[in-house]
Amino acid sequence: MPTPSYIALHETGELRQRAEVSVDLLMDCLVCPRKCRVDRTRDEKGFCRTGALAQVSSAGPHFGEEPELVGHGGSGTIFITHCNLACEYCQNYTISQCGDGEEVPPKELAAMMLRLERQGCHNINFVTPSHVVPQILDALVIAAEQGLSVPLVYNSGGYDSVETLRLLDGVVDIYMPDAKYGSNAIASILSHAPDYVEVMKAALKEMHRQVDDLVVRDGIAVCGMIIRHLVLPGNLAGSADVLRFIAEEISPDSYLNIMPQYRPMWHAAEIAQNDPAFCALNRPLLPDEYRQAIAFAGDVGLHRGFSRLKS
Numbered sequence: 001m002p003t004p005s006y007i008a009l010h011e012t013g014e015l016r017q018r019a020e021v022s023v024d025l026l027m028d029c030l031v032c033p034r035k036c037r038v039d040r041t042r043d044e045k046g047f048c049r050t051g052a053l054a055q056v057s058s059a060g061p062h063f064g065e066e067p068e069l070v071g072h073g074g075s076g077t078i079f080i081t082h083c084n085l086a087c088e089y090c091q092n093y094t095i096s097q098c099g100d101g102e103e104v105p106p107k108e109l110a111a112m113m114l115r116l117e118r119q120g121c122h123n124i125n126f127v128t129p130s131h132v133v134p135q136i137l138d139a140l141v142i143a144a145e146q147g148l149s150v151p152l153v154y155n156s157g158g159y160d161s162v163e164t165l166r167l168l169d170g171v172v173d174i175y176m177p178d179a180k181y182g183s184n185a186i187a188s189i190l191s192h193a194p195d196y197v198e199v200m201k202a203a204l205k206e207m208h209r210q211v212d213d214l215v216v217r218d219g220i221a222v223c224g225m226i227i228r229h230l231v232l233p234g235n236l237a238g239s240a241d242v243l244r245f246i247a248e249e250i251s252p253d254s255y256l257n258i259m260p261q262y263r264p265m266w267h268a269a270e271i272a273q274n275d276p277a278f279c280a281l282n283r284p285l286l287p288d289e290y291r292q293a294i295a296f297a298g299d300v301g302l303h304r305g306f307s308r309l310k311s
Helices: 005-012 014-027 106-118 133-145 162-166 184-191 196-211 239-250 268-274 276-282 287-299
Strands: 054-062 075-080 102-104 124-127 152-155 215-217 220-230 255-259
Touching (some): 005 133, 054 106, 239 255, 239 287
Antiparallel strands (some): 215 220
């Protein structure tokens, strides 16, 4: 297994410098595209409802991620509480919206990383980290000092600040963003992010610039990008627009997980009942809707990751 990139930054002192610089983003919060401008160092809270300390819902080996992350030891997932999106159909709403989790100081977050590595996990997988990048960098300095040596996975909703992502250049080995929508109008209603499409496109381009396409060795991902796209019923995700963007502006060799597991959760039924344009949210995805997305991905030249789901 290659040496994770953050180790070199730690050895030169650059990792600590990045962590220190990132604190400035918290003081007048510009960590994510929301730009709430609250002073999180004083525990003020904006859209993400997170102050000075990160909150964690759970940490443990996860065997339900992409096979290249899971391997035989699992992906070491750390589920961050809250989110900088507010998806009305979120399947993890108890964590992302209801605040299931506890505040953890940097030493405790570092200890979680080290414990997951000792348990045999192939990577440390931060789930919904977009609003706590400074806290992660702070904890990573401690973990690196104590010998952390597995790759980091940045598992986000794709609503990420390019400026913040640049602090992670050479820190994160594997980016795993969502590409949720092809329409800002839909993103505004379903995730309260009216600029989602432009922000997501810029973020994915920056992530890809940093790590390129996914590299797998002996069945285990070592670096690169995995893109997830959840197909929504009624074509609400605008899958064709999303997939075309990935093929034409990211890479036709992108590793893409086209996901069929939508089911009505959280406020989905309420939105479907109140707005006829979103009535499809109140039902699962139809097999034909998923097959159409798969077929279109192939038509635009995408070929990695999703092919195992064709049957």
